Amino acid sequence: xxxxxxxxxxxxxxxxxxxxxxxxxxxxxxxxxxxxxxxxxxxxxxxxxxxxxxxxxxxxxxxxxxxxxxxxxxxxxxxxxxxxxxxxxxxxxxxxxxxxxxxxxxxxxxxxxxxxxxxxxxxxxxxxxxxxxxxxxxxxxxxxxxxxxxxxxxxxxxxxxxxxxxxxxxxxxxxxxxxxxxxxxxxxxxxxxxxxxxxxxxxxxxxxxxxxxxxxxxxxxxxxxxxxxxxxxxxxxxxxxxxxxxxxxxxxxxxxxxxxxxxxxxxxxxxxxxxxxxxxxxxxxxxxxxxxxxxxxxxxxxxxxxxxxxxxxx
Ligand SMILES: NC(=O)CC[C@H](N)C(=O)O
Numbered sequence: 001x002x003x004x005x006x007x008x009x010x011x012x013x014x015x016x017x018x019x020x021x022x023x024x025x026x027x028x029x030x031x032x033x034x035x036x037x038x039x040x041x042x043x044x045x046x047x048x049x050x051x052x053x054x055x056x057x058x059x060x061x062x063x064x065x066x067x068x069x070x071x072x073x074x075x076x077x078x079x080x081x082x083x084x085x086x087x088x089x090x091x092x093x094x095x096x097x098x099x100x101x102x103x104x105x106x107x108x109x110x111x112x113x114x115x116x117x118x119x120x121x122x123x124x125x126x127x128x129x130x131x132x133x134x135x136x137x138x139x140x141x142x143x144x145x146x147x148x149x150x151x152x153x154x155x156x157x158x159x160x161x162x163x164x165x166x167x168x169x170x171x172x173x174x175x176x177x178x179x180x181x182x183x184x185x186x187x188x189x190x191x192x193x194x195x196x197x198x199x200x201x202x203x204x205x206x207x208x209x210x211x212x213x214x215x216x217x218x219x220x221x222x223x224x225x226x227x228x229x230x231x232x233x234x235x236x237x238x239x240x241x242x243x244x245x246x247x248x249x250x251x252x253x254x255x256x257x258x259x260x261x262x263x264x265x266x267x268x269x270x271x272x273x274x275x276x277x278x279x280x281x282x283x284x285x286x287x288x289x290x291x292x293x294x295x296x297x298x299x300x301x302x303x304x305x306x307x308x309x310x311x312x313x314x
Contacts, residue, residue, distance in 0.1 A: 002051045002279055006309055010049060011057050013308070018045055018059040021286075021301035028288035028296035031268040036166035040066065040270060040287035045297045048208035050216045050281045052225050062208035066285050067163045069267030070102065071211060072148070072201040073125040074218075074240050074248075079147050080119075080131040081236040089131060092186055093117075093124045097247045102293060103173050105180065114184040120247045120265070123177045129198040130189045137193040141200045148201075150224075150231060151217050152210040163269075164203035171199065202267075208283035211273040216281025218263070241275075249299075252292040259303045261312025270295045274302055276311050 025043045032038035046062035080089050098117045100106055108114055108123060116124035134140035141159075149157045178195055181187040187194060216225050218241060222232035244263035249256040249272075256264065262282075264274035270287035272295055282305075286297035306312055 002053075002055075007051070007055070007057070010305075010309070014047065014049075014057055014059040014305075017304045017308075018047060018301060021045060021297045021304060022060070024297040024300045025286060025288040028290050030270065030287040031289055031293070034163065034167045034170060034268070036163045037067075037269055037287075042288045043297075044270075045286040045301065046208045046284070047301060048212040048283045050209070050212040050225075050283075051279070052216065052220060054226060056209065056212070058208065061285070062283075064285055065160075065205050065207055066269040066271055066287070067160050067202065067267070068204045068206055068211075068271060069202050069269045070120065070125070071214075071265045071267040071271050071273050072204055073120050073128065074244065074265050074273070075148055075151060075214065076125065076128050076132060076144060076201055077119045077243070078232050078236050078240055079144060080128045081239065082232065083133040084131050086235075086239070089119070089128070092127050092131065093119045095243075097251070097253060099251050102250045103177070105173075105177060108177070108180055108184070114181075115186050116181070118243060118247045120243055122174055123181060126174065126178050126194060126198050127181060127186055129201065130187055130194045132197065137196045140197045144197070144201050145204070148204055148214075151214045152206065153213045153225075154210060157204060157206065157210065159200045159203040160205040161203075163205075164199050167202065168196070168199045171195065174198070206271070206283075208285055211271055211283030212281045213283075214281065215273045215275040215283060219275040219277055219279060219281050241277075249294055250292050252290075252294055256294075256299065257314070260299070260306045261314045262302070262306060263313075264302070266294045266298070268293055270298065272298045272302065277313060 046060040248265040286295040
């Protein structure tokens with residue numbers, strides 16, 4: 001549970017911590033390989049911290065709308081686990097970090113049996129999209145949206161059409177990954193249909209409040225904050241959190257574990273979802289990325305908060 005002194009300290013200090021971290025944005029830039037993402041304001045920085053009793057603290061541009069991108073992979077993994085069970089999922093994706101870029105093809109060919117190393121890299125998440133139940137891509141996307149709306153606590157959540165179209169038109173690398181997986185028979189469904197589901201869930205538009213609430217559900221081991229109702233089985237949340245620690249910040253996950261020490265997942269639109277187990281859900285956005293694809297200012301802010309409040313789980 002949150003303590004009143006910590007909450008009061010966070011309320012008082014968050015705005016100045018945020019402004020100090022904002023300076024770091026100068027060391028990065030917004031992703032441009034998905035052309036539509038390049039328009040994001042480079043020096044925007046926003047944060048929301050949500051407690052189980054529904055109280056929130058926010059600072060900066062916490063209402064800035066951005067797309068989930070890779071953050072969505074945590075929740076499609078959870079839905080795939082709920083649809084197929086552990087065995088069904090782990091026949092098709094591994095449990096190990098790669099140490100490579102999130103869109104790398106390298107290990108797919110190099111390491112037998114050619115299944116993606118984990119569900120948070122692009123190859124793994126594309127396979128996960130194929131495991132979501134639904135007769136058509138539209139039905140799968142609808143089920144994903146319904147699930148995400150429940151977790152985020154907002155029935156109006158939907159995907160950003162311009163970002164979706166922009167990614168779909170330029171996703172040559174993801175297409176090559178998917179066709180490679182199809183050739184290896186890891187992907188059994190129609191490649192373009194699977195990619196359509198993948199691009200759409202990456203393009204779901206949120207703000208910091210949404211991802212703070214999504215993080216809070218994970219912090220509470222799958223329970224809905226207001227009602228205590230089980231939204232996700234605890235075991236599957238445990239799996240997702242383990243992946244967040246080992247692979248959530250791409251191949252900077254080790255450094256993030258040392259510097260921040262919280263389960264987290266970032267996306268190339270600059271979002272970071274992080275959680276303090278049992279205590280808080282945190283949503284951060286800062287579109288300027290470092291060379292690993294993580295929000296520079298966002299990581300800096302999370303490090304500041306975690307150090308000050310002694311949040312590291314290690
Ligand atoms: N790291 C990311 O956020 C990548 C997601 C993005 N949609 C892609 O496939 O490239």
